[in-house]
Amino acid sequence: MADFSATLQVLKELVPPALQNPRVGIICGSGLSGLAATLRQTVLVPYDRLPGFVQSTVPGHKSSLAFGLMGSGGGVPVIAMLGRFHPYEGHRLSSVVFPVRVMAKMGVNDIIITNAAGALNPELAVGTIVVVHDHIALPNLTGMNPLLGPQTNLSLPRFLPLSDAYSRLLRKLVFRAAHDLSIKRDALAEGTYAWVSGPTYETPAEGRFLRAAGADVVGMSTVPEVLAAREEGMNVLVLSLVTNAVVIPMDYRSVRDEFEAENTGMSATSVVDEVVSHEEVLALGKLKGDLMKTIVEKVIDLIPSDVSMSVQN
Numbered sequence: 001m002a003d004f005s006a007t008l009q010v011l012k013e014l015v016p017p018a019l020q021n022p023r024v025g026i027i028c029g030s031g032l033s034g035l036a037a038t039l040r041q042t043v044l045v046p047y048d049r050l051p052g053f054v055q056s057t058v059p060g061h062k063s064s065l066a067f068g069l070m071g072s073g074g075g076v077p078v079i080a081m082l083g084r085f086h087p088y089e090g091h092r093l094s095s096v097v098f099p100v101r102v103m104a105k106m107g108v109n110d111i112i113i114t115n116a117a118g119a120l121n122p123e124l125a126v127g128t129i130v131v132v133h134d135h136i137a138l139p140n141l142t143g144m145n146p147l148l149g150p151q152t153n154l155s156l157p158r159f160l161p162l163s164d165a166y167s168r169l170l171r172k173l174v175f176r177a178a179h180d181l182s183i184k185r186d187a188l189a190e191g192t193y194a195w196v197s198g199p200t201y202e203t204p205a206e207g208r209f210l211r212a213a214g215a216d217v218v219g220m221s222t223v224p225e226v227l228a229a230r231e232e233g234m235n236v237l238v239l240s241l242v243t244n245a246v247v248i249p250m251d252y253r254s255v256r257d258e259f260e261a262e263n264t265g266m267s268a269t270s271v272v273d274e275v276v277s278h279e280e281v282l283a284l285g286k287l288k289g290d291l292m293k294t295i296v297e298k299v300i301d302l303i304p305s306d307v308s309m310s311v312q313n
């Protein structure tokens with residue numbers, strides 16, 4: 001069983017008392033650590049100072065916790081992970097979710113999890129922010145579930161329902177925030193996130209398969225954090241930034257046809273296979289990071305403090 005006391009003790013020593021009881025937790029996705037720029041009275045704690053924390057090895061992910069105040073007025077105390085851990089980096093699932101459990105132990109009730117994701121739904125333009133309302137997690141269904149194993153806390157449920165995993169109230173607040181900020185309607189959408197282990201991007205057939213299963217976006221993170229947060233009793237909001245379209249040509253582009261047309265002297269349209277890259281993902285994060293930041297800040301402003309103190313959905 002993980003020992004949180006050493007981690008909490010270090011945080012007690014490094015974080016000023018006014019920031020030691022964060023109300024909201026944030027996890028910054030690929031290229032989205034700029035969220036921390038909106039914090040006031042920021043205190044950064046590098047992961048290598050914290051027992052139980054591993055290191056983020058992915059470009060676009062820093063390795064620090066940020067404590068600070070966010071939002072208008074006096075501000076809401078928040079804790080933000082600038083850089084997350086992914087199973088594909090070689091981290092155990094228990095390490096991936098360790099920071100979420102630390103957040104819970106510090107008193108966080110509401111967690112906002114962001115990620116970069118590829119669009120499976122052709123109606124989702126690159127740059128759209130998807131308010132996630134459900135997920136499909138093939139790794140969970142086949143034995144890669146962070147809640148597998150002995151119960152870490154007997155006061156938490158053994159069999160966790162997930163039909164209400166994504167807080168209705170927090171999701172609705174995103175649309176209120178966008179309305180109040182006059183953000184144009186098609187900047188936001190709702191959808192289902194498919195979790196894959198990565199680090200490979202999807203083949204066209206895998207993309208078609210996930211789309212046929214009902215997923216709108218696909219990514220390599222988030223779901224383990226959602227499960228741990230729900231097990232800890234937190235309200236969960238997930239925002240996916242669409243950084244690329246998953247390449248899923250619905251029509252098979254025959255190379256035999258192409259070859260035969262070329263061979264008989266007929267003109268053939270040679271198709272160049274499209275590929276996605278992490279550089280593309282990070283570039284989009286840079287481009288749309290401000291929109292994500294603005295929405296998150298406004299949502300935090302709108303979370304009623306009395307609601308945040310008690311579990312709702």
Ligand SMILES: O=P(O)(O)O[C@@H]1C[C@H](O)[C@@H](CO)O1
Pocket residue numbers: 028029030058084086114115116117198219220221222277278281
């Ligand atoms: O940490 P997130 O889910 O935001 O990062 C996505 C998934 C992979 O880590 C990476 C692939 O480009 O971006």
